[in-house]
Amino acid sequence: MAHGRITKRAVDALKCPEGKDRDFLWDDALAGFGVAVFPTGKKVYVAQYRQHGRSRRSTIGEHGRLTPDEARSQAKQLLGAVEKGADPIEERRAARAVRTFAEVAEDFLSSHVDTKRKTRTAEEYRALYRSHVEPAIGSKRVLDLRRADVKRLHDKLGETPYQANRALAFVSAVWNWVAKSDEVALTDNPATGIERYEEKKRERFLTSEELSRLGAALAEGETVGLVYQVDESKPKAKHAPKAENRRVKLDPYAVAAIRLLILTGARLREVLDAQWSQVDLERGILFLEDSKTGRKPVYLSAAAQEVLAALPRIEGNPHIIAGHGPRKKPAAEKGAKGSDKVLGSPRADLKKPWAAICRAAALDGLRLHDLRHSFASIGAGASLGLPIIGKLLGHSQAATTARYAHLDADPMRRAVETIGATIAAAMDGKPGGNVVRLKNSGG
Structure with a gap:
């Protein structure tokens, strides 16, 4: 253990004696400041001090990354902090304990x-x-x-x-x-004060003509099948069926799900996860045990009930919109044709059939969720009242339904027609021009 002025030349010349795991050079100008050298040649600046009756040593940094002067400056700060009662080792331990x-x-x-x-x-x-x-x-x-x-x-x-x-x-x-x-x-909180981006609500409502195209595509898909495209540039294209024979039928459960979405205004997962045990056809209600807003009744119109009535129930599958999933075959079923599949789970999604339907109906960019918006828009346009529409959709907040208020045009139309007809009749001197006379305020 040597003492002397810690300089770059002194540190560069420092070597660890053979047989030792480390050696030190202590600065003779700043008590407690030193540099440790290891058999590998690695050299590390340290600061040593006494605290709480114990001798303690804190690493400052590696030689090469720090110059002797930089290390001496940091050692002065550390030793000065110790004199004021700080505990650098405990602070570092606490810093390492901070989670990412x-x-x-x-x-x-x-x-x-x-x-x-x-x-x-x-x-x-x-x-x-x-x-x-x-x-x-x-x-x-x-x-x-x-x-x-x-x-x-x-x-x-x-x-x-x-x-x-x-x-x-x-x-x-x-x-x-x-x-x-x-x-x-x-x-x-580092997220506080950051201005959010404006989010433009994507609300698309199907027109009567678009609904007609949607219905036609669904009917075609479940009967003769929808036309699919073949990339003629692909090597296997020559083996594809002739153009007039390129049709694929849609899964009847997928078609039924799409029809139920537009006929009930329910959310996608509400329809896909619904079970037969939740259906009360006598009252025309589908009782959902859980939904985005908790327990919820989905009201079934006659058209929606017809969709349910046409769907076959799959033994062992409680879901209305049946999906496919593997299972272990019971011993009694082994060897039976097709017994390696079970429809015990709901359909996972409607991405592929929905894409095919949109292509066939020329409804580019239409989302499944837009069917829910269309259901609500038709109700608003028929002046059914926002509270009723909110209940049908299962909204927990009236403000959520308020987005459809601008579609409720019928009351405004009737009001303006009534006012306009009354004023016009009065101006033409015709009966029915009941204009309320205002009191003269003397102005």
Whole structure:
């Protein structure tokens, strides 16, 4: 163990004696400042001091990354802080214990979202987190996360405003959740103050002519089948059926699901997950045990009931819209043709049949959710009243239904016709021109 002025030349010349695991050179100008050398040749600056009756040593940095002067300056700061009562080693230990945003987010998803949110909501949270949030800020310590970091994430998703705003909301929700355990300060939420992007609601309502095309495509798909296209440039195109024979029939359960969506205004998963046991045909109601807004009755019109009546029930499958899924064959079924498949689960989605229907009906860009909007728009246009429409859709908030208020044109039309006819009759001197006389205020 040597003493002397720690300079670049002295440190470069320092070697670890054979047989020792390390050796030190201590600075003779700054007590407690030294450099350790190891058999590998690695050299590390350190600061040594006594605290709470114990000798303690704290690493400052590696030689090469720090010059002797830079290391001496940091050692002065550290030793000065110790004199004032600080505990650098404990502070570093505490700093290492701070969780990353990814660790906190995973805890939030498993402890909060999985237990208090619906399964599909939890899946959406995870997809958003894995795709966008984790790659951007997951590795940062939660205490080091700044508004600038979150804003960069938000800006990066600017071309998809909905996703950008959802990512921002996710970060905010994680922060507010972990703040309840005092791991961070609630007031330091890095998502606060970042302006959200304007989200343009995509609301498309089918016209009578479009509904006619949709109905024709559904009928064609379940009877003779829909025409499908073949890429003639592909090598196997020559083996494809002739153009007039290129048709494929749609799954009757997929067609029924689409019809139920437009006839009930229900959400996609509400229809796909519905079970026969929930249907009360006598009262014309489908009672859903769970939905986006909790327990919900879906009212079935005569047309919707006809769709249900035409659907065959599959033994062993409780779902109205039956799907396909593998299962283990009971011993009694082994060897039976087609017994390796079971329809015990609901249909997973309607992506392929819906795409085929939209092509056949020339309804480019129409979403399945637009069928729900169309259901509501027809009700609003018929002046059924927003409260009734809200109940049919299962809205928990009246404000959600208010988006259809501008479609309720009939009352306004009747009102303006009544007023206009009365005024015109009065001006023409015809009977029925009952104009209310105003009192003369003397003005």
